[in-house]
Amino acid sequence: MSERVTNPAKPAAAKPRQAPHRQVDPPPRFRVLLHNNHYTTMDFVVYVLESVFQKAHYDAVRIMLAVHKKGIGLCGIFCAEVAETKVTTVRKLARNNGYPLRCSMEPE
Numbered sequence: 001m002s003e004r005v006t007n008p009a010k011p012a013a014a015k016p017r018q019a020p021h022r023q024v025d026p027p028p029r030f031r032v033l034l035h036n037n038h039y040t041t042m043d044f045v046v047y048v049l050e051s052v053f054q055k056a057h058y059d060a061v062r063i064m065l066a067v068h069k070k071g072i073g074l075c076g077i078f079c080a081e082v083a084e085t086k087v088t089t090v091r092k093l094a095r096n097n098g099y100p101l102r103c104s105m106e107p108e
Contacts, residue, residue, distance in 0.1 A: 028107060030083040032075045034067045034090070035102035042068065044099055049075060052089050077108055 032053075034045065042064055049060035053075045067073035078086065083105040094101035 027079045029077050030080055030105040031077050031108055032083050032086050032103065032105050034063070034073045034075055035104065036067050036071045037100055037102065040094065040099040040101040044094075044097065045101065048090055048093060048101070052086055052093065075103075 034048070045064040045067060046057070046060045049055040049063055050057065053060075055063065055075075063073045063075060075086070087103045087105050090101065090103035094103075
């Protein structure tokens with residue numbers, strides 16, 4: 001009978017251990033909202049939407065009219081860090097231009 005001889009210089013290749021598959025939840029998302037006031041001009045709101053949120057002119061006008069008519073308008077939905085940055089940017093831009101434009105974020 002022939003026995004199988006293995007080469008002692010070459011150990012058998014070990015299988016790599018695989019980590020168990022974990023379900024990773026997506027990061028929480030937040031709505032960034034603009035609030036209406038009687039002092040901020042419509043043109044400035046459109047400018048903010050185009051420059052901070054990269055909205056096309058048509059979309060910026062549509063959102064601005066929602067803010068004007070309903071009192072609040074949705075600018076976008078972002079992860080927490082991006083939403084915080086956008087809110088801070090809008091507040092600084094409004095303050096530097098002398099407008100009391102309010103911007104906030106809320107969980108989706």
